[in-house]
Amino acid sequence: MSFRRSLVFSASFFFLLFHGAFSFYLPGVAPQDFQKVTTNQISLCLHFLHSSFSPICLFSLLVHSAENLGEVLRGDRIENSQYVFKMREPQMCNIVCKLKLDAQSAKEFKEKIDDEYRVNMILDNLPLVVPIKRPDQDSTVYQLGFHVGLKGQYSGSKEEKYFIHNHLAFTVKYHRDLLTESARIVGFEVKPFSVKHEYDGNWGENTRLTTCDPHAKHTVVNSNTPQEVEENKEIIFTFDVEFEESDVKWASRWDAYLLMNDDQIHWFSIVNSLMIVLFLSGMVAMIMLRTLYRDISKYNELETQEEAQEETGWKLVHGDVFRPPNNSDLLCVYVGTGVQFFFMILVTMIFAVLGFLSPSNRGGLMTAMLLLWVFMGIFAGYASSRLYKMFKGSEWKSISLRTATLFPATVCAVFFVLNALIWGEKSSGAVPFGTMFALIFLWFGISVPLVFVGGYVGFKKPAIENPVKTNKIPRQIPEQAWYMNPVFSVLIGGILPFGAVFIELFFILTSIWLNQFYYIFGFLFLVFAILIVTCAEITIVLCYFQLCSEDYLWWWRSYLTSGSSALYLFLYATFYFFTKLEITKFVSAVLYFGYMLIVSYAFFVVTGTIGFYACFWFTRLIYSSVKID
Structure with missing residues (x-):
């Protein structure tokens, strides 16, 4: 089984079934169905044995289309095929080629059918889809690509046999301009058939099939016998193409692909997240407007009455709260990396919301993210060196190199x-x-120098001055209650940020692993904004409770509190693996968890940085509001 987003095909039609690289797709699942996928495949990162399965209907002149960086990383390989159309010229019963299966080819076909592989094409940059009518609703969903074949019983036999889809009935939809009479393609659909073709006389250029009618206006198959996949079987590959005028304008042709998600579920996700935000906002408001205001007033009165010796709570640790933490260099590195990620995500989403990252531009999203990551290195160097200088560090080159x-x-x-x-x-x-x-060139040739430039600029800035002075001797931290244990509070802190995004996370995982288009970046931008607020507020709340318990070691805990949501993300990915992707192949499982580990690591860096800066702002605010000698 394999992994990778898709082999998509362009030019006349790019059909890899007949060149030897089947694309790996799961059966199409509409996210709103929440249905279970029963297959041994997932659709990211690995195509099939391109080299070992190539002698099938080979094109005389194979042309590889140039792919961008994102397409290559996604695994897209675009090649031409023998399926050639002429605009608005219907063709019926066109013969592509004849193939006689040997033992190896028959075995490989059966393996592909068992694993529910799909063949994918593109025409005028539109992916091929199989329209499927929903029996319970008056609507149509689209499955990307068609299955190589099917498996089942035939003619009363109890033995299951394998049948290949060797006849394709294409429907090309076009929109006609009434003024110029020109036409533009707005839809590309197919209905696959398994047909045991027969023909008169000897095989040659003018061979006429008796199992389909080349003069019919619509697809007509005169055989009820499917084409079996067995050794020494002859398979004739054919296709029809019909052209259908459509009212859909060319600018709107992607709507059918992009609007398959149920917006109600996304709105439910937003409302669910907003409830969490409102709850946390209420707690923060209570702390800031009631508790803190009362504490600050009380402490200022105590200062005037010379009763500071009876202080308790968060003001008591003012002499240690800004003491540099252990492994402060590593914290600076992670904060800088998180800033780099944050700006990359923010700019990417802004471009996506404005419509600059359309899925019609294959690989555009991944290319944009990679390039933005590289150029945002200047912010990483600046943030890490500024924090590093505040901690009295002097080797800005070292911290910049580690950040990069x-x-x-x-x-x-x-x-x-x-x-x-x-x-x-x-x-x-x-x-x-x-x-x-x-x-490697993008990393060392562009990203690393930019990190050093940012580090130099940040280190030349005046050091950040803390609102209170730090004592030379650290204060002893009193014994903490069980619920203020660092491990417990950190794990609790990660639940709410994850809870704010986990519904939308389902759609994102479905898009990545189940080959669904994801283009609702407006919802995603709202969820990202909610995630920022949630991470900031939960960290502030727990940081305040920690300081009230006279525990001043908040630096790393503020980072880990919101960053621990990445642990729940990985656990949810594991749950998704076992409930939606019944994968049995070892390599595919390793690839899935490997990539999800990278995603979770990045999520940890981003959310941790958000929580850190929120807590950093909060502590500076409250300690600058009280009178301290």
Whole structure:
């Protein structure tokens, strides 16, 4: 079984069934169905044995279409095929080729049918879909690509046999301009058939099939016998194409693909997240407007009455609250990396909401994210060096180098192992050496220098002054209640940020692993904003309780409190794996968890940084509001 987003095909039609690289797709699942997928495949990261399954209806002149960086990383490989159409010229019963199966080809076809592989094409940049009418609703859903074949019983036989889809009935929808009489393609659909073709006389260029009518106006198959997949069986591949005028304008042709999600579920996700935000906002408001206001007034009165010796609570630790934490260098590195990620995500979402990252531009989203990550390195260097200087650090070059390399090196190590597994499967989805070199160049040639530039600028700025002075001798922390235990409070703190996004997370995972288009970036932007608020508020609340317990070690805990939501994300990904993706192949399972580990790590860095800065602002605010000698 394999992984990777899709082999998509362009030019006349790009059909990899007949060149030897089947794309790996799960059966199409509309996210609103929440139905279980029973297959051994997932659709990301690994195509099939491109080299070992190539002698099928080979095109005389194979042309590889140029792909962008995002397409290559997704595993898209675009090649031409023998399926050639002429605009608004219907064709019936066109013969593509004849193939005689040997033992190896028959075995591989059966494996593909067992694993429910799909064949994918594109025409004028539109992906091929199979329209499926919902029996319970008056609506149609679209399955991307068609299955290689099917498995079942035939003619009363109790033995299950394999049948291949060798006849394709294409429907090309077009919109006609009444003024110019020109036409533009707005839809590309197919109905696959398994037909045991027969013909008169000897096989040749003018062979006429008796099992389909080339003069019919619509698809007519004169055979009820499906084409079985067995050794020494002859398979004739054919296709029809009909052209259907449509009222859909060319600018709106992607709507059928993008509007398959149920908006009600997304609104439910938003409302669910807003309830969490309102709850946390109420707690923060109570702390800020009641408790803190009362505390500050009381403490200021105590100062005037010279009763400071009886202080308790958060003001008592004012001499230690800004003491640099252990491993402060590592904290600076992670904060800088989180800033880099935050701005990358923010700018990407802004572009996506404005419509600049349409799915019609294959690989555009991933390419944009990679380039933005590289150029946002300047913010990473600036943030890490500013924090580093506040902690009295002096080696800004060292901290800049670690900021530029720690996270990317970790991801590269995991990615290299996963890519080696894909190479071991002889998959076309493996990232080639040229692309690997390009990634290394982006990292060391652009990202690292920009991090150093940001680090230099940040270190030249005056150091951030704390509102209170730090004592030379650290204060002893009193014994804490069980609910203020660092591990417990950190794990509790991650639940609410995850709860604010977990419904939308289902759609994102479905888009990534079940080959669904995700284009509701407006919802995603709202969820991201809610995530920011939730991370900030839960960290502030728990930080306040911690300081009231006279525990001043808040630096790392503020980062880990909201960052622990990444742990719940990974656990949810594990739940999703076992409930939606019945995967049995070892390599596919390793790839799934490897990529989800990278995603969870990135989520930890982003949410942790948000929580850290919220807590940093909060502590500076409250300690600058009281009179301290």
